[in-house]
Amino acid sequence: MIIILKPHASKEEAQQLLRQIEAKGLKPLYMPGVERTVLGALGDERVLQSLHLESHPLVDEVKPILSAYKLVSRELYPIDTRVKIGRHAVGGDGFTVIAGPCAVESQAQLDRIADYLTAHPVAAIRGGAFKPRTSPYSFQGLGEEGLKILKTTSERSGLPTVSEVVDASDAELMARYVDCLQIGARNMQNFRLLEAVGKLDIPVLLKRGMCATIEELLLAAEYIVNAGNPKVILCERGIRTYETATRNTLDLNAVAYLKRKTHLPVLVDPSHGTGIRELVIPLTRAAAAVGADGIIVETHTNPAEALSDGHQNLDPQQFDDLMSSLKPFVEAAGRSLK
Amino acid sequence: MIIILKPHASKEEAQQLLRQIEAKGLKPLYMPGVERTVLGALGDERVLQSLHLESHPLVDEVKPILSAYKLVSRELYPIDTRVKIGRHAVGGDGFTVIAGPCAVESQAQLDRIADYLTAHPVAAIRGGAFKPRTSPYSFQGLGEEGLKILKTTSERSGLPTVSEVVDASDAELMARYVDCLQIGARNMQNFRLLEAVGKLDIPVLLKRGMCATIEELLLAAEYIVNAGNPKVILCERGIRTYETATRNTLDLNAVAYLKRKTHLPVLVDPSHGTGIRELVIPLTRAAAAVGADGIIVETHTNPAEALSDGHQNLDPQQFDDLMSSLKPFVEAAGRSLK
Amino acid sequence: MIIILKPHASKEEAQQLLRQIEAKGLKPLYMPGVERTVLGALGDERVLQSLHLESHPLVDEVKPILSAYKLVSRELYPIDTRVKIGRHAVGGDGFTVIAGPCAVESQAQLDRIADYLTAHPVAAIRGGAFKPRTSPYSFQGLGEEGLKILKTTSERSGLPTVSEVVDASDAELMARYVDCLQIGARNMQNFRLLEAVGKLDIPVLLKRGMCATIEELLLAAEYIVNAGNPKVILCERGIRTYETATRNTLDLNAVAYLKRKTHLPVLVDPSHGTGIRELVIPLTRAAAAVGADGIIVETHTNPAEALSDGHQNLDPQQFDDLMSSLKPFVEAAGRSLK
Amino acid sequence: MIIILKPHASKEEAQQLLRQIEAKGLKPLYMPGVERTVLGALGDERVLQSLHLESHPLVDEVKPILSAYKLVSRELYPIDTRVKIGRHAVGGDGFTVIAGPCAVESQAQLDRIADYLTAHPVAAIRGGAFKPRTSPYSFQGLGEEGLKILKTTSERSGLPTVSEVVDASDAELMARYVDCLQIGARNMQNFRLLEAVGKLDIPVLLKRGMCATIEELLLAAEYIVNAGNPKVILCERGIRTYETATRNTLDLNAVAYLKRKTHLPVLVDPSHGTGIRELVIPLTRAAAAVGADGIIVETHTNPAEALSDGHQNLDPQQFDDLMSSLKPFVEAAGRSLK
Known part of the structure; x- marks a missing residue:
């Protein structure tokens, strides 16, 4: 009501x-x-x-509030919410670029990546320390060691950090090391995890589940806000469809729909959303045009050697191309980079 | 080879x-x-x-030509193909806007719509005379009467026309009345129809089937070109997924992917691709940004009275908004309207 | 009403x-x-x-009739419809087995297959003369020559025949050669074709489109019945989903649902529904158990040499196994073979 | 190897x-x-x-072991694994029926349900104490109080119990109260939870995620077995597709496929798999016919008052019908109930 x-x-x-x-x-x-x-x-x-x-x-x-979600609905709060990661505000007139490797592999790797990211208007660096992998035999991330690397790189480069939390029991630990917690697609309906990050005072980047409806995404966000943490950033990362030419089907309809229904900021992940390096630039441009508040993109200094998702990582040259290709579309949308 | x-x-x-x-x-x-x-x-x-x-x-x-499709592949012809509808070339540096009602309803209706379209850089007017409808009890279109209306409007307004052909036996008749034949999503794998239009010298706008893969779309185009007609324009119009908030899931990944694989022009249909009037503008902007060669969009002077698909039709004011909102994104893409 | x-x-x-x-x-x-x-x-x-x-x-x-479909609804006709193919009635207490190759390849091939089918309670032989193929470079069927082969085999073996019609203009020709017309998945919403077979007095086996909803299937059947032909048999043949381990996802929910909503008989195609030879027997058993009125299954005397779909064809030994494995489930369902 | x-x-x-x-x-x-x-x-x-x-x-x-999963593969262990819940073995010649309410609501409710279940060859009673619900405003289960009710009912009725675990931190607590832990669809890729139950000596009923591939399900099972617990029972519970007439699409192809690829037992959940009470009986029969090792089904003494999923619950009369309708199909499959 x-x-x-x-x-x-x-x-x-x-x-x-x-x-x-x-x-x-x-x-x-x-x-x-x-x-x-x-x-x-x-x-x-x-x-x-x-x-x-x-x-x-x-x-x-x-x-009455007609939608099933309440706190995240524009019916209740019509004004755009801005969520700060470090000193950078996501939402509003800026267009946020978060970039970095799929997984933190070493201090040297992350520092090299941070070096070329700081030459661009990049808001934060991302990197996984706890990796949810389909097979128990795949690289599972460096764990707390990875978090320490992230913190060191952040202090050195000035870039705030984003990293995925995969279990409620890790949430507090992670919040001591990083500036924004990511909830991955596989955990979008891990309600204990949503409640755990809902009790912390840290921004949460909530990715859409790979077959979650838009309403389910909003209700997952509602769990976090209802538990006490209003700092939620949504992220469209592609849904699972019958199409196999691309890894997922990036649902930009959902971005436009979300922007009408919720006051929370909405990012797009063109790396997982396409799974193909060559499609990252055009889909990033489309994300800016459709009204997204930014992107989160995978980059690596040497994609061929990345321990995961190498085929969708941009190398430094490609990242330069991305940023220069993106700029006119961000401006056409009446926004600016950073 | x-x-x-x-x-x-x-x-x-x-x-x-x-x-x-x-x-x-x-x-x-x-x-x-x-x-x-x-x-x-x-x-x-x-x-x-x-x-x-x-x-x-x-x-x-x-x-060797590695893909299953040959004639439509960039492996064979790396240069972009331009397809002319009337005097307007689809493909190349222009961004094509085709607009009009879902169905031709009357001469007065179509003329009214043509009147406000001609005030804009619109390449052609669309309107269905033969409507493939899910239920036998729905309005099935005016048939040849509708084709005559299209021709009259075209002569009066100077706009070339696009209309859907639903059966091989109609193809020649339709080619006498309209400037471009559309093959709808339900008929994308009606191979007799593909072969029939492949024997004519008229541009064909081929829409992706609602659960067709990108490769199946390219092979459907291959049928037309292999039968002798190289004037094929592809169109992404949304695919069927589990998501019900929007009518279809517009697959802009497919547009970027198609532009890399084929030399044929690629349009986007944001009306069927979203099914929601309010999403047509943001997805049109995204289509321009992702690299599409244009859009085909449903417009009506009075959407509330449209005999089909009224909820996704733009009224004249909304169409004005679309065109002015679209312009900076077309320019950011290095193209121009018309 | x-x-x-x-x-x-x-x-x-x-x-x-x-x-x-x-x-x-x-x-x-x-x-x-x-x-x-x-x-x-x-x-x-x-x-x-x-x-x-x-x-x-x-x-x-x-x-009132609440459903969008009327003539095919149990609201209007609560009693099961039986449709005769030759002297065999589909629907009612029997469980119908229709078997044969994907495509008619030669008189000798079809006669060999008929020979081993007639040793079993098989209702009809199937075989395609006009093949709708995804690629224009694939084998497209023998055309009218294939129809003649079907007729000869039918006269020799006594088995009635089922073959796919792909275009409205072929419907009358085909009706002179075969006992039942099949409408394939790709043509389920080829409304001209539905109307054409609706004007003939011949049974029609209507397959569900590969991403058609159950309601769309019933409305496609409604087109045929509304045009004058009540002899419609529905067929579930698997739908397209994200799962790639099997060719399609056989939707047996749909069979149970259809049996409650419509009086028309419902068959299952376990060959296309799975795409894997080893799964054909268990899914056939499941079809009998869920309440289907029969199956249509691909068999070949030499699957390795089949001109299409060889990987899902049963050889004679496997077909024997199918029939003996099926029998107790048909009886558990209170039905009998043939 | x-x-x-x-x-x-x-x-x-x-x-x-x-x-x-x-x-x-x-x-x-x-x-x-x-x-x-x-x-x-x-x-x-x-x-x-x-x-x-x-x-x-x-x-x-x-x-070499060709599949991505190893320990759960028939390549490694060709013989069927039997997993005991209480004294009941799942897998082998028996057909397991696990039944009970969606959520534990009260001692009286669960005892009433147990009373009518014990009149049938039922292997175990199910009931949720921790409910993962899409909305934070829905009934979330009774928590530990619900576990105590389950234990009391189990001691009184002799029925072993199955209940869902939603977080790694609850696994040990739950293992003290119940005989089998269920991992729900939303948590199939909650790898921390998989590892946590993998360290316990208790059977685990692992449900397929609502858009998980068959391979992903097997890799999730591999996590549990690799962590040390070989007592895994798989469960197909319907996947999310474009079809909306039923709540999910029950994928019986997957059951037949799984039985060929893994030695683990496979159950079917016809309640969530259809979402429609009237379809539970036919799909249960199909599950027996396709080769499943049993079912897990929702029952309630008063479905209209159930706190969740009432529309897919069977009442006692319907459960009687299910058991008598099922029996001949179980026997046709060469198995017996309990």
Whole structure:
């Protein structure tokens, strides 16, 4: 339920209403605006009816929230949310580029990559320390050693870091080392993990599951925000379809749809979304044009030697090409890089 | 098989080689270039080996065609093909906009739509006279009456016309009325229809089937070109996936992939590709950014009264918005409208 | 609209009502039963309201038809339809086995196959004369020559024949040679073809499109029945999904669902449904158990030499195994072979 | 690598070979058979070549394991594995029926359900205590209280219990209360959870992810077995496709395929696999016919009041019908109930 107060309602009067809402066992939300204050009440709306808010002298209008997700919906908060990774704000007028290798392999590797990334308007460096791999016999990441490498590279380069968390029990540890936690496609509906990162004060990059609907993605985000952490960034990374020419089918419809339904920022992962190095540039351009708030892209100084996903990694020259090719499309979208 | 001749090979010598290829039961192709002449030989490549072309004095290099499709492959023809609809060339530096209603409903309706389209850099008007509808009880189109309306509107407005052909037996009739034949998604593998339009001298807009792979689309195009008609324009119009928030999942990966594999022009249909009016503009922008050669979009002067697909039609104001929103992205892609 | 008459209503009175329905521009249906006569009225139901049938003295009850399909719905005809191919009835207590090669290759080939099929309770022999192939360079079938072979084999063996029709213009020709026309997956929504076979008096085996919904399959059947031919047999043949271990995903949910929604018989094609020879027997058993009315299966005397789909063809020994493995499941389902 | 020893090789000689394999850093496996002893060596096969096993006097044959999964493959262990839940063996000649509510709601509810299940040859009772729900606002299960209810009902009825584990940190706790841990579709690639249950000595029912390939399911099972727990039961529960008439598409191809590729038992979940109560019986029959080792099905004494998934729950009468309808198909498959 969304409760729009009359212009003259004071903050104290609003707080009093929120206490009544809370007393009914509902979750109260306080959203002061420039002209009006809006209140929210989440939970069983039948309970709320006993308050007769629609006839309350301070209330101008009462509206139900029609979507299954509430806190992440534009129905509740129409204004774009900006989420800060380090000093960089994701969302708003900037177009965010997060780049880096699939997996952290060594200090030297990550430093080399950071060196060429800092020559560009790159917002953060990504790299996996805990790798969820389909086979138990594949490289599983360096673990905490990888996190230490990320922290060292970050201090040296000034780039904030993004890395994937794969289990609730790791969340606090990771939050001590990195600036943004990524939840991967396979864990989008690992609800314990969502709740665990929802209790931390750190930005979360939530990737869409490989066969998750848009609504399921928004409900996964709702888990995090409902647990207390509003700093959620969504990410479209391609869905699984019958088409095998590309690794996944990047769903840019979903980006445009999400931007209409939620106030959270939305990134695109053109590396996993295509699985083919040559398609990363055109799909990055398309991401900027469709209204995404940025991209997260895999780069490596030597893709042929990457321990995972080498075939979709850009080398430094290709990354240069990406950035220069992207610029006019970011500007056409009325945004700027970084 | 691709046969690259030495620079000094004369036209007569090339023709002689082609006769030898033909004598072996293979399809000979003559592709003169600025610096070199390239010959093609399609069919059972084992047969060809008996000609020992690789050691022929006029032959510089012999390469197999690795893809299942041949005539439409960039392996055979690396240069972009331009296909003319009326005087408008699809492919190349222009970005083509084809617009119009889902179905031709009346002369007055189509004329009204043509009137506002001619105020924009629109290449052609679309409208269905024969409508393939899922239910036998839905409006099936006006038939030949619709074709006459299209012709009248075309003469009045100067816009060339695009309309869907649904059966091989209609192909010649339709070619007398319209400037470009569309093959719809449901008929992408109607091979008799592909062969029928392959025998005509008219551009064909071939839409991807709703669960066709990219390779199947290229092989469907190969049917048309192999039957004698090289004027094929491909069109991505969304594929069927598990996602239900949008009508289809527009596969822009496929557009980037197709542009690398084939020399044929590739359009995008953001109307069927999304099924939601509000998503047509962002996905059109993305189509321009990803490298498409244009779009085909549904417009109506009164979408609420359209006899089919009203919910995805743009009204005149929305079409204005589309064109002005599209322009900077077309320019960022190094192209121009019309 | 379904109109259930009172027990005492005479045939003449029913006819009079049907004339009133027809005069309103609706399609009248007469369905006499043992205890009651039921009438149908298809078309715009608002028109029908002006007849005030619910208060007519002969009418007991008026019910809308809720599904998009009407003539094929159990709402309209609750009793199972039996469709005869030659003297064999598909539907009812029998379990139908139709077998044969993917393509007719020669008289000798088809006769050899017929020889071992006639040793089993096989209802009909299948074989393609016109083959819809993804590539224009693949074997396209023997055409009319193949039809002649089918007819000769049929006369010699006594087996009725099933063969695929790929274009409306072939329908009449084919009906002179074969006992049942098959519409393949790629043509399920070739509406001209559906209408063409709908005008003939010959059984039609309609295969589900490879990404058609169940409702689309029923609406395709509705096209045929609405055009005048009630002899439609549906066939589930696997749908296209992300899974690549099998050629298609055989959707036996669809069979159980169809049996509840339509009175038409439903067959299963375990050859295309799996694409793997070793899976044909277990999936055939499952088809019998789930309630299918039979199967259509690919067999060849020498699968390794088959001109198409050899990898999913059963050889004579495997076909023997299929039949003996199938029998107890057919009996468990309360049916019998042939 | 699979190493088949000569018939005369002694146990001591085999152990010596295994020590050599282990010394090379590979995982040694000892598989004594009736006629021959077979050894396995998992890991980098290039390393193994330096042992020159193919010319070793005790070795008859050396074969590579071609599949990506090793321990769960029939290449390595051709014999069916039986996994015991309580005293009931899953796999082999029996057909296992596991039934119960989606969620444990109260002691009284579960006892009522157990009462009618014990009148049938049911192997175990299922019920969720920790429910992974798409929305944070849905009923999330009773938690440890639900586990206590399961244990009480089990002691009272004699039925062993199956319940879902959703996080690695719960695995040990749950193993104290229940007889079999279920890993749900959303967690099939929660690798930490797979490793955690892989360290326990308790049977694990591993459900296929809703868009997991068959190979990914087998690799998920490989994680558990590789971590030390060979008691894995696979479960096909329907995959996500474009079809919306049913909740999921039950993939019985996968069951037949799995039975050929792995020695692990395979169950089918017809409740989630269809999502429609009326389809549960026919698909259960099909599961028995296709070769599944059993089913896991949702039942409730009052489906209309179930706190989740009520529309796909069977009531006691329907469960009676299921069991009597199933029996002849189980017998046709050469198996028996319980």
